[in-house]
Amino acid sequence: MSFGMKAFYNSTSFLRSEIPLQSNDAFFQGMQDSISAGWRVCSYFGIPAEEGATLYCVMSSRGGSGILGIASTEVSRSFQSLAARCPQLDMFEREIAEQCLIRPEGHPWFKPVRFQKPLGPGTGFWSETDGAGLLPAVTDFYQVEGDEIHEVAVGPVHAGIIEPGHFRFQCHGEEVFHLEIAHGFQHRGIERAMIGTPTPRTMHMMETIAGDTTVGHGQAYCMNMEALARIYTSPRAETVRGMALELERLANHIGDLGAIAGDVGYLPTASFCGRIRGDFLNMTALLCGSRFGRGLLRPGGVGYDCDAAIVEEMGKRLQNGRKEVTQAVELLWSTPSVMARLEETGTVSEADAREIGLVGPAARASGLNRDIRRDHPFGIFRMSQIPVITCTGCDVYARTMARWLEVERSLDFLDEQIRHLPRGGFRAEMKTLAADRCAVALTEGWRGEICHVALTDERGDFERYKIVDPSFHNWSGLALALRNQQISDFPLCNKSFNLSYCGFDL
Amino acid sequence: MLKAILARFRQGHRTIKYPDAPQPLPPRFRGLPLLDASRCDAGCRACAAACPYGAISESGPLKLDMGMCLFCGECTAVCQHNAISFTQDARLASRTRDALTVAAAEEYRPAKALEGKLLRLFGRSLKLREVSAGGCNACEADTNVLSTIGWDLGRFGIQFVASPRHADGMFVTGPVSENMRLALLDTYVAIPEPKLVIVAGACAINGGPFKDHSEVHNGADGVVPVDLYIPGCPPSPLTILDGLLRLVGRIQD
Numbered sequence: 001m002s003f004g005m006k007a008f009y010n011s012t013s014f015l016r017s018e019i020p021l022q023s024n025d026a027f028f029q030g031m032q033d034s035i036s037a038g039w040r041v042c043s044y045f046g047i048p049a050e051e052g053a054t055l056y057c058v059m060s061s062r063g064g065s066g067i068l069g070i071a072s073t074e075v076s077r078s079f080q081s082l083a084a085r086c087p088q089l090d091m092f093e094r095e096i097a098e099q100c101l102i103r104p105e106g107h108p109w110f111k112p113v114r115f116q117k118p119l120g121p122g123t124g125f126w127s128e129t130d131g132a133g134l135l136p137a138v139t140d141f142y143q144v145e146g147d148e149i150h151e152v153a154v155g156p157v158h159a160g161i162i163e164p165g166h167f168r169f170q171c172h173g174e175e176v177f178h179l180e181i182a183h184g185f186q187h188r189g190i191e192r193a194m195i196g197t198p199t200p201r202t203m204h205m206m207e208t209i210a211g212d213t214t215v216g217h218g219q220a221y222c223m224n225m226e227a228l229a230r231i232y233t234s235p236r237a238e239t240v241r242g243m244a245l246e247l248e249r250l251a252n253h254i255g256d257l258g259a260i261a262g263d264v265g266y267l268p269t270a271s272f273c274g275r276i277r278g279d280f281l282n283m284t285a286l287l288c289g290s291r292f293g294r295g296l297l298r299p300g301g302v303g304y305d306c307d308a309a310i311v312e313e314m315g316k317r318l319q320n321g322r323k324e325v326t327q328a329v330e331l332l333w334s335t336p337s338v339m340a341r342l343e344e345t346g347t348v349s350e351a352d353a354r355e356i357g358l359v360g361p362a363a364r365a366s367g368l369n370r371d372i373r374r375d376h377p378f379g380i381f382r383m384s385q386i387p388v389i390t391c392t393g394c395d396v397y398a399r400t401m402a403r404w405l406e407v408e409r410s411l412d413f414l415d416e417q418i419r420h421l422p423r424g425g426f427r428a429e430m431k432t433l434a435a436d437r438c439a440v441a442l443t444e445g446w447r448g449e450i451c452h453v454a455l456t457d458e459r460g461d462f463e464r465y466k467i468v469d470p471s472f473h474n475w476s477g478l479a480l481a482l483r484n485q486q487i488s489d490f491p492l493c494n495k496s497f498n499l500s501y502c503g504f505d506l
Numbered sequence: 507m508l509k510a511i512l513a514r515f516r517q518g519h520r521t522i523k524y525p526d527a528p529q530p531l532p533p534r535f536r537g538l539p540l541l542d543a544s545r546c547d548a549g550c551r552a553c554a555a556a557c558p559y560g561a562i563s564e565s566g567p568l569k570l571d572m573g574m575c576l577f578c579g580e581c582t583a584v585c586q587h588n589a590i591s592f593t594q595d596a597r598l599a600s601r602t603r604d605a606l607t608v609a610a611a612e613e614y615r616p617a618k619a620l621e622g623k624l625l626r627l628f629g630r631s632l633k634l635r636e637v638s639a640g641g642c643n644a645c646e647a648d649t650n651v652l653s654t655i656g657w658d659l660g661r662f663g664i665q666f667v668a669s670p671r672h673a674d675g676m677f678v679t680g681p682v683s684e685n686m687r688l689a690l691l692d693t694y695v696a697i698p699e700p701k702l703v704i705v706a707g708a709c710a711i712n713g714g715p716f717k718d719h720s721e722v723h724n725g726a727d728g729v730v731p732v733d734l735y736i737p738g739c740p741p742s743p744l745t746i747l748d749g750l751l752r753l754v755g756r757i758q759d
Contacts, residue, residue: 115685117721136685156689159668161636161650163643164686185685188640189721200558204576204715204739211644211740255647268510272517274654282532289534292644294739295578303579304534327513334509502642505685 003034005059005069010376013227013439016455019056020071027073028080031057035086038062039069040357040370042442042451044092045466046100048120052076053100056466058440058453063375068440081107088357091472098124099191111139114184114505119192136184137166144170144177152487156185163501171487179482179490181475186505194465198225198433207294210469210503212252215244215284216445217467217503218297220452223378223441225299228433228456233379235422237301242380243417244284244293244302246410249446250321251280253361253403253410256498257329260400263492264341272328279321286310286317301427311418318418322411329404342397346481346493349394356476360448361406362497364390365398372444386413396481399496433460445470447500469503521658525757529596529744536577536592537742543568543610545589553581553590559717562590572598573606573711576739599736599749603727606711606735616748617734619755624700628674629754631663634704635673635697639690640722641680644740645707649677651743664750670694675702675733681709681722682729694730704753706736706746714739 004026006018022030035041039059046053052075061067081104083090093104094113101124104110112126115136126139136156143151150171156164164185170178190205206221207214219241226233233241258273281291288296288304295303332338348358353366363370371388373381389405391398439454448470457463474497481493522529531537546568554562561574562581568589570581581590597616600606608614619625638646652659653666667673670693682690694703705726708714713724723729736749751757 135688156686157635157637157693161638161646161653161666163638163641163646164689185683185689186638186640186680187683187685187721188681188716189719190716192721193716193719200556200580201715204558204578208642208644208709208715208739211642212647214644268513271655272513274651275520275656278651278654278656285532285535287534289532289536289579290577291648291742292740294576294644295536324517327516331510331513500643502640505683 002067002069003030003039005030005034005071007067007069008440009066010068010372010440010442011223011227011378013434013437016436016438019438022071022073024073024075024080027055027057027071028082030071032082032085034059034069035088041088041092042068042449043453043466043468044089044096045453045464046096046102047455047464048100048118049074053096053102055079055096056453058451060376063370066376068376070438070440075102078103078105081105084108087355087476088473090476109142112184114187116184116187117189117192119195137182139182141168141180142170142178148172165501169482169487174486174488176482176485176487176490179479181479183475183501183504186502188502188506190506191465191467194462196461197465198462203298209467209506210500211292213248213445213447213450213469213500213503215241215248215293215297216443216450218293219245219379220441220443220450222297222299223443224439224452224454225430225433227439227441228437228454229299229431230434231300231428231431233301233428234424234426236424237426238379239417239421240287240302240306240426241297242384243414244287244296245443246413247280247284248293250407250410251277251284252446253407254280254325256495257332257400257403259495259498260342260396260492261332261338263495264338266332266335266338269328269331272324276321276325276328279317283314283317286314298427300430301425303427305426306421311421315418318411318414325407332400339397341492342400343393343395345396345489346485346496347395348477348481352480353394353477356480357473358477359470359473360444361402362399362474362477363448364388365402366394367392372442372449376442378441378443380417384413384416386410396492396496435460447471447498448474467506469500469506471499471504474499475504520656522656524744524747525751531594531596531742531744535594535596535742536579538593538595538598538614539570539572539575539608540591540593541568541570541608541610542589545587547587552584552586556580556584568610569607571607572737573603573735574708575737576708576714578739596742596744597748598738598741598745599734599752601734603711603732603735606737616759617752619758620753624702625755627700628702632675632750632754633665633667633673634675634677635670635693636666636677636679637690637693639678639680639686639726640683640716641707641709645679645709648740648743649679649706649746652747657743657747659747662751662754662756664754670696671698673697675704676730677704677706678710678726678730679707681713681716681724682726683722687723687729690726690729702733703730704734704736704750705732706741708737708739711735711737
């Protein structure tokens with residue numbers, strides 16, 4: 001049962017003519033029906049046309065089958081908004097409006113997403129803001145009115161060394177009634193620049209969609225390139241990629257565990273983890289010279305082989321790293337003042353998480369059992385599975401614990417992989433991309449599901465390359481977590497998600 | 507409490523010794539480019555053709571502009587004669603944009619210290635305000651790392667502060683997205699005179715992988731006056747630390 005969509009598996013390509021072109025009614029009804037049946041939207045985007053646009057929707061089935069679905073429809077100047085009934089579509093519909101200049105009729109909160117230029121020619125619905133006079137966050141915000149209500153505005157430039165974004169809190173005393181987040185400051189025009197590519201620059205751009213997720217996004221891009229060129233990556237290269245992906249997860253989770261400790265004022269774990277995070281980044285540097293994995297993933301395989309000396313050194317460092325990080329993090333669970341701050345702070349209920357389409361550790365901490373590594377396995381994860389963890393607390397504690405349990409699973413995975421590194425080549429020669437095809441790649445980055453959709457034209461160039469970073473799904477989760485919280489808990493809630501600004505703003 | 511003390515004891519003192527002792531780098535680290543034109547075939551500039559950013563001179567003497575370079579190593583992969591290699595030397599920062607260009611048979615001279623009044627003012631205490639203007643969070647993360655116990659930037663009197671009013675200078679990362687240009691300029695204006703601007707990473711110097719996108723300004727150079735350039739994609743924390751220490755006169759060759 002795939003609701004009229006074309007069913008396919010992760011990391012494959014097929015002819016664009018195989019994508020069903022449905023009537024508007026069938027398309028929008030199909031989306032609603034499939035969402036009601038437990039399917040989830042991975043990507044929903046448009047390609048602008050002369051008058052209107054062609055919309056594409058990529059969905060993930062309810063787990064178990066590994067099936068993905070894709071369908072399309074042609075719309076003119078407007079299309080039916082489903083966001084009121086399916087809140088996970090909210091950002092997608094606004095993004096389509098901004099990129100393709102078509103209006104989602106009946107959208108409950110119709111605003112720009114990134115204050116960006118449209119993909120094609122023309123001016124948009126916010127003509128004063130999508131041309132030369134672009135001013136992100138200069139727009140209406142949801143406002144609460146009444147006695148003693150006040151508004152707090154934060155950003156774009158924040159207090160620490162972090163990326164820019166704007167937060168607007170509606171407060172009653174210390175209590176936050178509502179938080180709205182305005183994005184767009186980091187917009188670099190990646191999707192517009194992808195039209196007509198790939199070029200030799202493209203891989204570097206993929207590595208910097210979100211610099212802390214170089215491997216996650218790099219892997220998705222390589223999978224699409226390989227599916228379109230119809231080449232296979234050696235098991236050895238797939239293993240090295242999988243190791244790099246888990247090292248990336250480890251470094252970021254450990255850094256965040258330290259930062260969460262710092263935000264509740266517990267300095268031992270904050271200091272230890274800040275340093276240990278670096279040890280894991282340096283393990284990635286052992287593979288390729290770059291702490292973020294730059295240059296490691298390349299279409300066809302990996303840029304650097306993992307030799308015996310690296311395996312040996314990595315084994316030693318992993319053993320030591322596990323010992324040190326366990327000691328540092330376990331302090332959290334035995335310190336009552338820490339636990340008191342984490343528990344029942346920043347709750348996102350399972351029902352809300354499902355409705356807004358949360359992904360990654362944030363979803364798993366709200367009890368949603370979803371992980372691309374198991375649900376739609378790719379690369380080495382087709383051979384070697386990592387058990388999926390879930391927590392049911394839905395609060396900052398659950399998100400912290402989820403990170404820690406994932407750290408343990410990733411360490412186990414790495415221990416196993418370095419002992420069984422397959423022999424063989426590490427990089428296959430790249431071929432030209434097939435024309436008129438569609439490829440879809442999903443990976444599980446450390447923040448969650450990453451989805452790249454490539455559509456090639458008759459020459460084999462990208463007519464559209466759509467990227468969804470996990471943060472695109474999850475920022476609404478942070479906004480919900482703040483409801484009825486003390487505003488002073490914002491840094492803690494924020495860190496428990498630690499979402500990407502540039503990954504959202506692309 | 508006892509557990510915390512025990513953990514503290516076991517974790518030990520882990521701050522690096524740099525600059526008093528060299529800091530080891532991973533064997534595959536790509537630092538200062540080493541050019542050897544004597545190995546080149548006449549007329550061969552396969553390296554220049556392989557660079558997607560035009561960092562290597564297409565004719566004339568062999569030169570590489572580290573401001574444009576992402577240290578991706580594509581040039582070394584195509585060179586048949588090992589005329590280009592990346593060394594383990596992480597001392598890359600420069601006071602001027604032009605000086606970031608390395609040439610064959612010329613020694614690279616990293617940044618010199620501030621002069622006169624500025625050195626007197628900032629040599630022992632430098633407070634910086636960081637602005638990420640389209641940065642991908644790699645430069646930001648490897649700058650942040652300097653404040654951890656592993657690097658302990660504070661021991662040199664250098665600190666990242668939470669307000670431009672408390673700052674002596676601005677530390678910029680990212681290609682300067684159009685959507686951040688105003689906030690960047692506002693921050694700059696809010697810093698009291700005299701002030702410094704430090705740019706870190708290929709993006710902030712020249713646009714990096716986003717060079718020439720109409721949504722970015724090809725870096726902070728040209729938007730604000732720059733006093734220190736720290737190349738890399740992202741620069742290693744060691745490169746950033748070394749650059750900062752040279753600027754405030756803590757390292758002099």
